[in-house]
Amino acid sequence: MPVIVVANPKGGVGKSTIATNLAGYFAKQGKNVMLGDIDVQQSSRSWLRLRSPSLPAIASWEIAEGTIAKPPKGTTHMVLDTPAGLDGKRLQDAMRIADKVIVPLQASIFDILATQSFLQNLLNHRSKADIGVIGMRVNIRTRAADQLAQYVSNLGLPVLGYLRDTQNYVQLAALGATLWDLAPSRAEKDAAQWNELLQWVER
Numbered sequence: 001m002p003v004i005v006v007a008n009p010k011g012g013v014g015k016s017t018i019a020t021n022l023a024g025y026f027a028k029q030g031k032n033v034m035l036g037d038i039d040v041q042q043s044s045r046s047w048l049r050l051r052s053p054s055l056p057a058i059a060s061w062e063i064a065e066g067t068i069a070k071p072p073k074g075t076t077h078m079v080l081d082t083p084a085g086l087d088g089k090r091l092q093d094a095m096r097i098a099d100k101v102i103v104p105l106q107a108s109i110f111d112i113l114a115t116q117s118f119l120q121n122l123l124n125h126r127s128k129a130d131i132g133v134i135g136m137r138v139n140i141r142t143r144a145a146d147q148l149a150q151y152v153s154n155l156g157l158p159v160l161g162y163l164r165d166t167q168n169y170v171q172l173a174a175l176g177a178t179l180w181d182l183a184p185s186r187a188e189k190d191a192a193q194w195n196e197l198l199q200w201v202e203r
């Protein structure tokens with residue numbers, strides 16, 4: 001049962017967007033997926049409450065006081081959303097259970113600098129988890145995108161793709177929905193940008 005942790009110490013970079021859409025993808029595939037959230041802001045948990053029962057089900061993964069309970073029998077996939085400023089014991093706890101860590105990163109020097117010591121920390125304490133970066137709100141035909149790719153490859157990490165800046169994510173989130181809940185023809189362009197990440201996650 002893969003546990004996928006979405007982390008970046010900077011706020012507003014797209015952690016909850018990745019976590020909710022990834023959980024939505026597994027749900028659409030008919031998996032028994034749980035979505036957990038150790039952020040005090042509880043973005044992902046609040047989002048789950050907005051989700052219509054008519055959409056593919058995502059179970060809430062309850063995490064009390066940082067203690068991560070065993071998932072119920074039959075759970076096949078677990079996604080964990082994490083807060084800004086994740087470090088110390090909470091980071092260790094999350095890393096202990098992670099099989100994969102996805103780090104959303106925007107293509108700006110401020111975002112890169114804010115993420116640098118976090119990525120270095122993950123690499124220094126290399127656990128069993130695979131680490132991958134996803135470019136967030138990135139126009140791939142820009143120099144900033146090249147710089148992001150260069151920076152990540154210098155660390156020896158894979159770039160799992162780039163998601164464009166689009167209101168689709170904002171609007172879907174407000175409905176408790178994900179790209180995978182739209183008719184395929186409406187989500188085509190954005191869904192295609194997830195291919196590499198999804199292949200990496202399922203490997």
Ligand SMILES: Nc1ncnc2c1ncn2[C@@H]1O[C@H](COP(=O)(O)OP(=O)(O)O)[C@@H](O)[C@H]1O
Nearest residue numbers: 011012013014015016017137164165166169170
């Ligand atoms: N690719 C994107 N295009 C446009 N808006 C985005 C994108 N990804 C995230 N957002 C928006 O940016 C804001 C911050 O994203 P969020 O996922 O909440 O970040 P975090 O969990 O890291 O704080 C949210 O309003 C979200 O809807």
Ligand SMILES: [Mg+2]
Nearest residue numbers: 015016039043
């Ligand atoms: Mg969040």
